[in-house]
Amino acid sequence: MALRSETPPPPADHVPEAPPASAQPTTAQLKAEIDSGRTGDKIPAQDPGLSPLGTDDEAAGRPSTASQVALARDQETRPRRLRAAKMRTGHGANQWVMPGYYGVIAAAALAVGLLVWFLR
16 A cells, blocks of 8 residues: 655656846746746746747747846846745735634624614
């Protein structure tokens, strides 16, 4: 009998590292930034894609230039973007939002229940 493991098999268990800064960045480096979790969009994990990032542009005859990729890498790794991504997960400064939402729903249900009870 095989033991069940929550750890995915290779290569899915490989956590990619963020690539170093480069004067001539490529779309592969941008994808590695995203896969490493440095952009704040996802947890660090290998993410195989059907077609690599930038393939559509190349197929259209307009491949991304190094300056466009550098701008995209800069925009994706901005500290403000990382803070916003952290706040969306509920673990940042806005962790009170969901309990507050549930409280408002419970208070509205209680108010409707009391109104029905008093009007009978």
